[in-house]
Amino acid sequence: MIVFVRFNSSHGFPVEVDSETSIFQLKEVVAKRQGAPVDQLRVIFAGKELRNDLTVQSCDLDQQSIIHVVLRPWSKGQEREGPGGDGPRKAVEGSDREPESLTRVDLSSSVLPAHSVGLAVILSDDSERVLPARRQAGRRTYNSFYVYCKGPCQRIQPGKLRVQCSTCQQATLTLAQGPSCWDDVLIPNRMTGECHSANCPGTTAEFFFKCGAHPTSDKETSVALNLITTNSRDITCITCTDIRYCFEISGEVEFQKPFNWSPVLVFQCNHRHVICLDCFYLYCVTRLNDRQFIYDPQLGYSLPCVAGCPNSLIKELHHFRILGEEQYNRYQQYGAEECVLQMGGVLCPSPGCGAGLLPEPGVRKVTCEGSNDLGCGLIFCRECKEEYHEGKCSTLFEASGAVTQAYKVDEKAAEQARWEEASKETIKKTTKPCPRCHVPVEKNGGCMHMKCPQPQCQLEWCWTCSCEWNRTCMGDHWFDV
Numbered sequence: 001m002i003v004f005v006r007f008n009s010s011h012g013f014p015v016e017v018d019s020e021t022s023i024f025q026l027k028e029v030v031a032k033r034q035g036a037p038v039d040q041l042r043v044i045f046a047g048k049e050l051r052n053d054l055t056v057q058s059c060d061l062d063q064q065s066i067i068h069v070v071l072r073p074w075s076k077g078q079e080r081e082g083p084g085g086d087g088p089r090k091a092v093e094g095s096d097r098e099p100e101s102l103t104r105v106d107l108s109s110s111v112l113p114a115h116s117v118g119l120a121v122i123l124s125d126d127s128e129r130v131l132p133a134r135r136q137a138g139r140r141t142y143n144s145f146y147v148y149c150k151g152p153c154q155r156i157q158p159g160k161l162r163v164q165c166s167t168c169q170q171a172t173l174t175l176a177q178g179p180s181c182w183d184d185v186l187i188p189n190r191m192t193g194e195c196h197s198a199n200c201p202g203t204t205a206e207f208f209f210k211c212g213a214h215p216t217s218d219k220e221t222s223v224a225l226n227l228i229t230t231n232s233r234d235i236t237c238i239t240c241t242d243i244r245y246c247f248e249i250s251g252e253v254e255f256q257k258p259f260n261w262s263p264v265l266v267f268q269c270n271h272r273h274v275i276c277l278d279c280f281y282l283y284c285v286t287r288l289n290d291r292q293f294i295y296d297p298q299l300g301y302s303l304p305c306v307a308g309c310p311n312s313l314i315k316e317l318h319h320f321r322i323l324g325e326e327q328y329n330r331y332q333q334y335g336a337e338e339c340v341l342q343m344g345g346v347l348c349p350s351p352g353c354g355a356g357l358l359p360e361p362g363v364r365k366v367t368c369e370g371s372n373d374l375g376c377g378l379i380f381c382r383e384c385k386e387e388y389h390e391g392k393c394s395t396l397f398e399a400s401g402a403v404t405q406a407y408k409v410d411e412k413a414a415e416q417a418r419w420e421e422a423s424k425e426t427i428k429k430t431t432k433p434c435p436r437c438h439v440p441v442e443k444n445g446g447c448m449h450m451k452c453p454q455p456q457c458q459l460e461w462c463w464t465c466s467c468e469w470n471r472t473c474m475g476d477h478w479f480d481v
Contacts, residue, residue: 001017001018001056001062001063001064002014002015002064003056003061003064003065003066003067004064004066004067005026005067005068005069006066006067007030007034007070007071008069008070008071008197008198009168009170009172009197009198012066013033015030017061018056019055020055020056020057021055022052023043023050023052023053023054023056023059024038026043026056027041027052027069030069034071040071041070041071042072042196043067044067044068044069044171044172044173045059045061045065045068045171046060046162046163047163047173047174047175047205048102048174048175049174050067060104063215064215066171068170068171068172068196070172070198072196102162102175102179105144105178105179106144107144107145107179107180107182107185107226143158143212143230143263144161145158145159145160145161145209145212145224146159146224146225146228146229146263147159147209147211147222147223147224147225148222148223148225148318148321148322149211149213149214149222150222151211151216151222152214153211153213154325156277156321156322157211157212157213157222158212158213159209159210159211159222159224160210160211160212161209162207162208162209162210163191163193163206163207163208164205164208165195165197165200165202165205166188166204166206167200167201168197168200168202170195170197172195172196172197172200173193173194173202173205174193174194175191175192175193176192185207185224186207188206191204191207192204208221209221209223209224210222223316223318224316225318225319226316227265227266227267227268227314227319228264228265228266228319229266230263230264231243231262231274231276232261233419234261235264235416235417235418235419236274236413236416237264237274237275237279238273238274238275238279238307238409238417239276239279239306239413240276240278240279241410241413241417242276244261244262244264244276244278245261245262262276262277263277264276265277265280265319266419267304267305267306267309267314268311268314268315269304269307269309269310269311269312271305271307271309271418272418272419273305273306273309273414273418273419274418274419275306275417277322279306280322281322283303283306284303284322284323284327285323287303288323288327288330288331288334291334293331293334293338294313295338295339296313297342299313300335301317301331301335301338301339302314302317303320307409307414308409336356339356340356340357340358344358344361345357345359346359346366346382346385348368348375348376348378349378349385349386350368350376350378350380352376353368353375353376353378355368355375355376357375359382363382364381364383365379365381365382365388366379366380366388367379368380381393430442430443430444431443433466434452434454434457434461435459435461435466435467435468436452436457436461437452437454437457437459439454439457441453443463447478448462448463448464448473448477448478448479448480449469449473449478450463450469464477464480465477
């Protein structure tokens with residue numbers, strides 16, 4: 001496959017590699033082409049400096065990925081790295097642990113309440129359920145991010161998280177530590193690092209997303225849909241009570257097997273109700289046809305949780321891109337009209353016009369006129385929306401207000417479609433906190449000898465007495481029931 005190398009932030013050039021090509025071999029190719037010492041090259045991709053011993057496959061480099069190679073001579077007294085060495089690495093805030101690559105960051109836990117952070121790790125069968133690892137034979141894969149691709153896809157697709165220096169806008173910044181929640185990614189200036197571009201003093205990270213379904217250029221970015229996540233917990237949809245999977249067909253249709261969880265949308269209500277994307281589309285279309293979207297002065301034209309939970313309006317309005325181009329244009333039009341009405345304005349009643357007008361308060365005679373001949377010229381009564389007349393309005397009926405039809409949700413379905421309720425009960429019954437890092441750890445059988453699953457902890461401890469594993473535990477209650 002081909003990857004594009006940008007040497008010292010110059011224009012990229014293609015390099016042909018395969019899945020087993022090491023980063024050191026890639027450095028050798030770049031060094032030969034650029035006439036630079038191979039031991040002074042640094043390869044940076046997705047917020048991390050790549051070690052020599054890593055392979056292209058282990059770094060999640062896809063076809064036509066863009067990587068940065070910078071020339072930074074080591075300071076005096078530092079050892080030069082050998083052909084298979086890791087090279088000197090700067091410690092992060094006193095820790096020997098390297099920043100995690102953005103290609104393996106999972107932020108899905110941040111759609112849960114704060115006390116549930118980490119459930120995705122605890123309740124999984126193995127680490128592949130919480131990492132966006134590549135598909136392996138017989139195993140389902142997990143997508144960490146979803147975006148709306150406005151380019152060739154024109155649909156919701158798995159996304160790729162990337163980072164650049166906010167000062168020079170180059171992807172040569174290595175993160176001091178990886179993001180742990182969506183706020184770290186979406187709120188500017190929360191994360192820091194070190195920019196390796198020449199003469200750039202930048203230390204602030206700027207995150208962006210790309211569509212993961214096709215190769216992208218530097219300028220092709222997509223909007224992150226932070227409420228959409230892979231349904232790795234098999235939560236039923238609140239409306240259809242179904243669990244969707246993507247299928248891999250092997251030979252005949254009867255041998256098809258699920259290899260991936262379909263994405264779902266998790267509303268930001270207290271219950272974290274879950275809805276599949278097919279039902280979310282129908283929910284949006286139904287509410288749009290009945291003009292039951294809710295106008296919020298700060299968010300805009302949005303929808304709450306299907307179950308009507310309070311404080312659950314969708315904040316990122318690009319989620320409504322699921323409507324498709326034609327329906328999304330209607331959504332934008334209705335949103336603009338609702339904004340005019342909320343500001344005390346009126347809409348022109350002339351068929352085919354509908355222009356938004358903001359007449360002075362108390363004025364009954366309204367003329368539909370606007371700049372650049374946008375208005376139709378109709379003069380109408382502000383009260384009854386008929387042609388202007390003197391005296392009282394003779395309208396035979398008054399508008400009945402908003403349509404009262406609601407999107408029906410079964411109470412039992414609402415109970416089953418809660419993202420975190422079953423998980424919290426499971427945690428209470430089957431987990432204990434690690435004595436060192438306090439992450440809940442599940443015990444589903446076996447002896448009392450536990451090992452913390454967190455890579456940065458790995459403490460071996462006793463399930464019975466919750467202390468570090470020792471000879472007393474081994475002799476007294478190793479195999480307690």
